[in-house]
Amino acid sequence: MRHAFLRVCTPSHLVFPRVRVTSFISYRPSRLNHSSSRPNLPISLTPHSAPFPARTHTCGTLSTRDVGSRVVLTGWLLPERQGKLVSFFPLKDSSGTVQLVLSRSDPKPELQALKHVPVESSVLIQGRVLLRPPSARRSGTTGEIDVQVESFILLNPADPAMPFLPSNPYNLPNEELRLKYRHLDLRRSVLTENLAKRSKVAHSVRNFLYDEGFVEVETPILLRSSVEGAREFLVPTRTNNLASNSPAFYALQQSPQQPKQLLIAAGAVDRYFQIAKCFRDEDGRKDRQPEFTQIDLEMAYVSWGGENSKNDLKSSWPRDWRIGASQVRTVVESMIKRIWKEVENVELPHQFQVMTYREAMSRFGSDKPDTRFGLHITDITRELPAERQNTFHQSNEILECFVVSQSHSPEFVEASRNCERDPAAELIIVTEQNHSDWPLRSNILDSSSPAKGDIEFTNVNRKLKLKPGDTVWLAKRSKMSKGGSTALGRQRLQLLEYALAKGHITLPEKPHFLWITEFPLFTRSDDDKEVFAKGRWTSTHHPFTAPLWQDVAALYGGEVEAVRGQHYDLVLNGVEIGGGSVRVHDANMQNHIFTNILQLNEQEKAPFEQLLHALRCGAPPHGGIALGFDRLMSILCKTASIRDVIAFPKTSVGTDLLFKSPAGVAADVLKQYGIKPR
Amino acid sequence: MRHAFLRVCTPSHLVFPRVRVTSFISYRPSRLNHSSSRPNLPISLTPHSAPFPARTHTCGTLSTRDVGSRVVLTGWLLPERQGKLVSFFPLKDSSGTVQLVLSRSDPKPELQALKHVPVESSVLIQGRVLLRPPSARRSGTTGEIDVQVESFILLNPADPAMPFLPSNPYNLPNEELRLKYRHLDLRRSVLTENLAKRSKVAHSVRNFLYDEGFVEVETPILLRSSVEGAREFLVPTRTNNLASNSPAFYALQQSPQQPKQLLIAAGAVDRYFQIAKCFRDEDGRKDRQPEFTQIDLEMAYVSWGGENSKNDLKSSWPRDWRIGASQVRTVVESMIKRIWKEVENVELPHQFQVMTYREAMSRFGSDKPDTRFGLHITDITRELPAERQNTFHQSNEILECFVVSQSHSPEFVEASRNCERDPAAELIIVTEQNHSDWPLRSNILDSSSPAKGDIEFTNVNRKLKLKPGDTVWLAKRSKMSKGGSTALGRQRLQLLEYALAKGHITLPEKPHFLWITEFPLFTRSDDDKEVFAKGRWTSTHHPFTAPLWQDVAALYGGEVEAVRGQHYDLVLNGVEIGGGSVRVHDANMQNHIFTNILQLNEQEKAPFEQLLHALRCGAPPHGGIALGFDRLMSILCKTASIRDVIAFPKTSVGTDLLFKSPAGVAADVLKQYGIKPR
Structure with missing residues (x-):
């Protein structure tokens, strides 16, 4: 049976002459072949490991232009639909779906074995593109054509007992089961499209920034532990901490904040960007991931004044943006406008609205107001x-x-x-x-x-x-x-x-973008950060944010609560999608903040030593921003959760149901790292 | 003195009218001002935190086109060179260097304070572009012009006692000291250029792959521990392993091998790519980093046959490439050719040479032969x-x-x-x-x-x-x-x-690219992997590589040593810069390899459970490759070490001298993760 299928259904020009298919298949122990339990099928359900030709087209791109062509297609076979004399099979790949037709009176009766191929199997089809009869034509690229099957190879059969059928949108199991079988869930078109859109936006962002003179620099993921406001992940090493004879650890970067400031301080790049992976070990907040992605920027010599400012600082300084880093504002607005134009075909306004934190809290009761x-x-x-x-x-x-x-x-x-x-x-x-x-x-x-x-x-x-x-x-x-x-x-x-x-x-359909500025620079810590703050002042965002220059006196004068920061959040439809600031470039001011305001002890200041030194070596004034890429994509893809725009997400408590992580590790492995369970 | 400087040297149109500079500087406690110890300088060495105007040009892009213009420049001031009547100061930013001139008889004598600005300080200059006298003209963009200083602001003074001067290539300290002060070392032009080139190549790679229909997908860095051949980094979590009541760990991805195969198996993307961070906890091998970067690709439905193969598999199958994944070969060769064309302006041959492992070992005694x-x-x-x-x-x-x-x-x-x-x-x-x-x-x-x-x-x-x-x-x-x-x-x-x-x-100047194919699929483990192999066979590359189809019989027949893999390494000038393979898409074959050849026990097989399931759900035949981006850049930048193409590298034993990691962690922090030092 198997021989007959392979000989007849695979047209001679598809078989590579030196492939002695029968000889090596016969070596295969039959107990390994799951078709052996279904001996009555007119088709072998064995994966095809011998050579096969390249596809000539992808399914979703075939159109009336191809009518009459002979094509080789590959894809997943979806459930049969029976017509009067013919059977229809949708064939799907990641570009789209095309309809195969198979006459039930085809002179090659072996072709009928296609009916016995399990749904969601990978197949290679050779056939001819036909124009559909007028009454059967539908809209969409492949809606006016069919492909008449002339031969096929079953490349890899699907288990008929799969946990669910991704092609059936009406009978989807709950999210937990779909996360467990993410490799099936990702076959659903909606997730496929989200991933493609994410790639497109990343591409658009990179091209825009590259053209604006930004240099993409990879910063270390294995960094040193430093308390910046959130809990870090630690990475044990096989190195011993010589001073204390105790194990030494890296920490996963929470954000590339210090490295990017050092790059700018060095003068290594004038404009830095990175689409960066960041890590925070936070207690399961809604719709957060232990690893997430930022569009991260930093610019040297950011200054005051509006877009057209040349020498005339006075007349060009916008009234609403009373802080520095006007270049960051311009770049981000242009980038966002480009994304919305390219991906959504929406023209955004020339400039985004700006509101102070004080006004946002007074009028909307929120530092990320929904102004729609x-x-x-x-x-x-x-x-x-x-x-x-x-x-x-x-x-x-x-x-x-x-x-x-x-x-x-x-x-x-x-x-x-x-x-x-x-x-x-x-x-x-x-x-x-x-x-x-x-x-x-x-x-x-x-x-x-x-x-x-x-x-x-x-x-x-x-x-x-x-x-x-x-x-x-x-x-x-x-x-x-x-x-x-x-x-x-x-x-x-x-x-x-x-x-x-x-x-x-x-x-309203149109997105509402809004900048919030002039946040208080320091706050009494919320519960989240209290574990590190221990009753001291904390930085509202991070300790590197520069004060408004009008508030420098208050900073040194001890009026901590009154100091506003040169910080800016970007808010979209009431969701904070990014934040940044002008940084402190004065080493003494930075040290004053660490020592006198935040009251860090020497041990807590140690992770910032190299930053302070870099500021003392002629670091330029600089500023930047980080945009949450997952959240931005979630808004662009209109998904309920950021999990739908991440290929392999974790649950809200940080569990990966597909890879089953985190998981236990054997004691002898831990031993190498000088640690053991408590 | 300070007042006088600020009043006179900052021209009135540069001062923002509401900046009451004097008032807030006077609030600053003088003990914080490091200029206080040098009271006789005719300039305050206080960083400038008040508003200043935007630069109008970058230093390296000024040219004879700008002669006569008034410009605002920012950058680092380099050592003065005295002419007969004038002083010259190079001003450098990351775009290049321009020469400032200052007449010693300038009617604004305050300008002479520029001489007292420490070398490597950040300054803002306003001046006029002059054409140099013919005898002083040099080649290069800025070689025919000078900028006559009209006013300046000292933005941030450099500590006169910096550990070394990055602008002085003749007196560089050893690498260890330079790594410790990487934020200074990165100011050296050669490193600046390496980072810019790296960004350019990444950009070129991304554009090429995007245009070829590849979708960039981010895969998890926090994965599950699985023994694939190298030691992993573990990440303790605050989650308990419920079954064993012991701490649970993520592992940092060694490569996105499983995630990318799952993406392809899912059909989520037809062509995947990622410039991916990977992590290996290897014992200090020469020129390796604990974190490194790969250009990672995977393609669905890769097949046999040459570039022009349509239906005619027989005639188009190249004689030297006797394995599948001809599409991977074509894409990689085109990408590499694009890089060399765009970055080096070198035309590479249409196709790269191919050699079997056997021939490489016989003729050159190496599986990465230097054929130059x-x-x-x-x-x-x-x-x-x-x-x-x-x-x-x-x-x-x-x-x-x-x-x-x-x-x-x-x-x-x-x-x-x-x-x-x-x-x-x-x-x-x-x-x-x-x-x-x-x-x-x-x-x-x-x-x-x-x-x-x-x-x-x-x-x-x-x-x-x-x-x-x-x-x-x-x-x-x-x-x-x-x-x-x-x-x-x-x-x-x-x-x-x-x-x-x-x-x-x-x-020879021209790079020699070479593919090595048909490696033995399994080897007795070398010392490096012996800790995991425990005397069993190991996969030469990884357990997902498909055998040559001609050797499938040997695979099942127990002739383990004779089985060749559909693996390919890309070698450049005797350096392996990448490797990949056609993957096993037959779940039973994959299970046979795990169970009967590699003799993994159930616990060792557990991390591959989802891959086996994905193969059973109609996974397409697929293949891919990963190229070592750091090594590729090291070759393109002609550096002795990959450290010179990485912004913040670690030493060969994994120490980061700048950030001082790895470092000890307090016991109460470890407690949260359920671990303690041994």
Whole structure:
């Protein structure tokens, strides 16, 4: 049976003359052949290891231009569909799908064995391209043609008991099972397309930056441990730490921050870039990966002034970008515009909007505001009567609110009454009855001083222009913005989520890009970093960010909280996709930050020794940025998770279900590294 | 003094109007100012943190086209050279160097402070481009112009006590010190140029592959431990291995071999590439790095036949490339040709030479032969008298030699008498006296059977055509080639090294590319891998390489030593720069190799489980290659070590002298990972 198939179905010109196929197949122990259990099939399910010819075309690129040609195709065979006299088989490769036709009355009856080839098997087909009858023509490249099968070789049969069929979008198992069998899941067209798009964007980014004079430099992944804000991965070595006679470790780079600054300080490159792998051992945050990819830039001699600044610094300095590194802004905006043009065919505005951290927190309650919808926040402290104002002043707090108006924001009216509530935000529904004294329903206000009747809220009501049926969201917060969001900022997003889920609102198609600048340079650490900070100030972003030059006096004068940084975040549709800064290039200032502000001890400062030295050797002023490539791709591919734009992702707790890592290691292996389990 | 400088030397249009420079500098504690110890300088050595304008040009790109323009330049100030009436200062940035001129009788005497700026400081210069007097014009872009300084800002002073001056090529310290201060060493033009060239080649490679339909995919660096031939780096995690209640580890990828095969098996991409970071924890081999970079490719449905093969497999199959993956060969050759054309402006031959492993070992005594010079090796066993032949046959050995002839290879005559000798090779100098019976001087021959006088060596002498003064290098080896080189192969390279050092030979400028194919698929392990092999067969390259189809029978029949692989190495000037193969796509064959040939136990096979499953799911025939990017760049940049083409290299024992890694880690950090020092 096997001989007959190979002799008849493989046309003579496809068989290489010296291939003595039968002779070596007969050597193969039959117990290794999984076809042996299905002896009645008219086809051998043995993989083909003998020579075969090259394909002449890929499936998805065949078109009416090829009608009449004889072609050799390779790909995966998808389920048969029976017509009256013929059978149809889609043949798929990563370029697309073409339809094979096989007449059931073909003079070569052996061809009918194609029906017995398991779905998802790899096959080589030789056939002729036919124009479909007019009624059967469909749109798309291959929609007007078929390929009539003349012969085929089964290159590699698929196990008929595969865990799932990637070609069947209607019966997909849960993500966990698909991650376990990622090698099958990746055969789904949607993932194939995401990977192709990722490659295209990376290509576009690299070409753009190369043309802009950037030099791509690979920086070490095996670096030295240094506490920069997140937990690192360690790599044991077989080297002993001579001083302490204890094992020595590399640390995986969290980002190429120090190496790239050293490259610029050296003058090795004027403009550096790298699409860099970074590593953070963070506790399973939603949609984070222990390894992730950054588009990483750094530029020497970044300066002040707008795009057209030559010598005339005064007139060209943009009013909204009051910091240095205007070149970084220009390069990133141009790069993003190029990506959207090439990949989405969307023209973005000439310049992106810029907003200070202070304004973002005040108007949107977030340092990465989603500016695609309204519900702006208002500070109403000053509209309160003096006595109540005083209470807030004393605690250094303010009272904020946003209004969901029946007439101006009808899409959020239902959301406002039904969405999830932030514990620190209060909802008050304005009615005919409470229209003038609604604030008295507020626990925040009521407890701040005794009520005096409706007259006291005249100014508030004049400012908010409320009508019965409107809802007001209220919250107080400390006057100086802290952290990434306020209660009202979070509440605003809850409303959006509800309204989107219910279909009450459709967000604009066009992406909203936004720069946030002038962050506070230092913050009291959040829980995440507390393990390293131990009650000291921490850098909001990292310790290398330069202060606003207007705040240098405050930096040396000890007004730590008041110092703003020359930092910029790039926000897209309410998602932070990147951040960067002008760096400190003054060694003494950098040392002041390490020693007097962050209060690092000598051991903690040690990993920065070479940076301080480089700054002392004539390092130029410099600045840069890093963009999260996974997140950018996730937005471009419209996926729910970054896992869908990564070929082999890990789960949120860092497990790789396909490769089954992390895994145990034998004690004798650990011994070489001078370590053992506790 | 400071005020005066800032007021006078910074022209008014360069000062941003709102910069109250004096006010904030006065806040700066003077103890932080390292200029305070040198109070008599007519310039403040304080870094400039206030706004400054953008440069208008880079130094190296100014030319006669710019004569008369006013320019703003930034860069590093190099040592002053005094002319009669003027001083010259080279100003350097990463684009090149331009000469500044400063008249010693300039009406702005403050400008003279430039002389007191320490060498290698970062400065901003405003000036006017002048055409040099004819006698002072030099070649090169900036050789015909000067820039007359009109004002300057000292952006960042260099410490006058830097460990060395990178601009002084005549007084460089040893490599160890330069590695410690890599941030200074990288300011040397030669390293700057190497990094730029590396970026250019990577760019060229990516563009070429992208245009050829390759998709760049990032594969995980954090993978699972699997023994593939080299020692891995482990990465402890805070996850516990549930089964054993012991710590769990990732392993850093040694190469993306499994992930790339899975991508192809999945059909996620038809052609994959990645410029990939790989990691191996090898004992300090010469010129290896614990992390290195590969140009990594894999292609689905690779097949037999030459470039022009369509359906006519028979006529297009090249005689020298008797294995599959002809597409990989074509792509790599085209890519290499593109690189040499774009970077070196050299046209390489249409196709590269191909040689079997067997021929390479016989003629050159090496599996990466340097074919740029002669001294070919000859097997003279059959020319020996029958009795002596027999001795060799019995021990399954052969006798080989190469001749250094006074007439044909005069460049090696001195080398042959003076170079270092391989312990297993014998040198005999042919004289008038021993011309006919010289082999009797050989220990190898003499001990193999008793001498019978000169008549017995007639055939040998007829074959070798020796003359008095010629030298013969002799060695015996086992008949079946093993390993990477023979004694004569190593001796051949010793002669070359000597002749090159003495200047007796100049190798051709044109690179010699060569493919080596048909390696034995399995070998008895060398010492390097013995720790894993434990006396079993090991894969010569890796366990996924497919056998020659003609040798499949031998594979299943137990003739392990006779099985040749569909492997190919790419060799350039005697250096292996890459290797790849057609992969096994038959799950049963792969399992046979794991189980019956390599005799892996279940635990050792576990890391390959997903690959075996992927092969069972209709994986296409596939093949690929990985090229060592560091070594390729080292050859292109003509450097003695790959360290010179890596921005931040480690020493041969894996130490990073700049970042001071590896380093000790506190016990409480290790505790989180469930490990402790032994």
